[in-house]
Structures are given as structure tokens and as C-alpha cells.
Amino acid sequence: MAFNRIIQTATPALLGLAALAMASGQAAAEHRSFTIAAIEAKGGAAVEKEPFPTDPVPAGAGYGLHKPDQNGRWEIEVYLFTPSQIIVNQDDDVTLEFVGVNGRNHPTTIAGYDKSFMLERGHVTQVSFKADKPGVFAIVCGAHGPSMRAELVVLPRK
Numbered sequence: 075m076a077f078n079r080i081i082q083t084a085t086p087a088l089l090g091l092a093a094l095a096m097a098s099g100q101a102a103a104e105h106r107s108f109t110i111a112a113i114e115a116k117g118g119a120a121v122e123k124e125p126f127p128t129d130p131v132p133a134g135a136g137y138g139l140h141k142p143d144q145n146g147r148w149e150i151e152v153y154l155f156t157p158s159q160i161i162v163n164q165d166d167d168v169t170l171e172f173v174g175v176n177g178r179n180h181p182t183t184i185a186g187y188d189k190s191f192m193l194e195r196g197h198v199t200q201v202s203f204k205a206d207k208p209g210v211f212a213i214v215c216g217a218h219g220p221s222m223r224a225e226l227v228v229l230p231r232k
Contacts, residue, residue: 103165110224111156112193112215114176118149136221153177153218160213160224162205164231169202181216184226 118140126148131137138151153176162168172193174180180193186207193199193215208230215222 103163103167105167105169106162107169107171108157108160109171109173110160110213111173111175112153112177112180112195112222113156114151114153116149116151118147121146121148132220134219134221136215136218153180153215153222155213155215155222155224158224159227161227161229163229164205164208166205166228167202168205168226169200172199172201174198177218180218180222182213183216184211184213186211187226 121142126142127139127150131139131150136153138149140149140151142148160168160170170184172182172191174193174195174197176195178195181190182193182199183190184201186209187203189201189203191199191201205226205228208228211226211228213224213226
């Protein structure tokens, strides 16, 4: 009797799982929207609390390490896109909304999708496209390398 009750209870759930598994073979394309901020992260300290770093930062305008001032305070800065990774599915319609928060301007390209634009502080730039090619595509600011990079990950259709 208890066995029959288990079978009666479990059968609908198992049938539902089987139907879901069969239906999930092909993912439907979606419209995906993301906001990406161009930011300049800064930090610093007084040398009496933290010594000035002796290792150089990578070359390029994306980083800045400033020696201690007359008060003994040093600072470091880095330009970034945040978030730094966008993941979509192949055939999704994608809208990326870039917001210029810090930095006067950012000549930006999205490799593999033939998208180039100038992002300026205080402005919002929308870029829309169909993610028709799977792979990993660099989003790069030409002025603040090597740190100001993100990536668009397009997963292949199922």
C-alpha cells in the first residue's frame, strides 16, 4: 500500500521532469540589456600607515601610482569597465548601455562585432546588436589600457 502511494506521488513529478528535459533542447533567443560603467577606482594612504609601493604598476594610461605628496599621502588609481564580463546566448538581441562616470572620454570598441564609439563622462551610449557569433569578444577602451577591458561572452546555441 505504501509503495503504491509513492508511485502515485512520484509519477507526475517524474513525467514533468521528463517533459522539461525534452523541451529544453533549444533555448529561445532573448533580449538582454546590461549597464556598463566606465569608472576610475582610487585609493591611497599616508606613508606612516602604509609604505609607498616599490613595485611599478603596468605601463599604460589605465593605471596611475602617485608618489607621496608634501603631507606624505600617496595614491593609486585604475580605470575599469564594470561589470567586466557580460554573458549572453547566441542569437540574443543585446543592448549594452555604457555610462561615462569617470574619465573625460573613452574610445571604445567591441571586437568581432564592428562596434566603435566615443564614451564621454556624463553621457550614456547605447549599443545594440544580435549576438550571432559565439565566442569571447574584447570590449576595450583605447585610451586607458591595459586595465580598461571587459569581455562579451557569447555562448553557442544549444
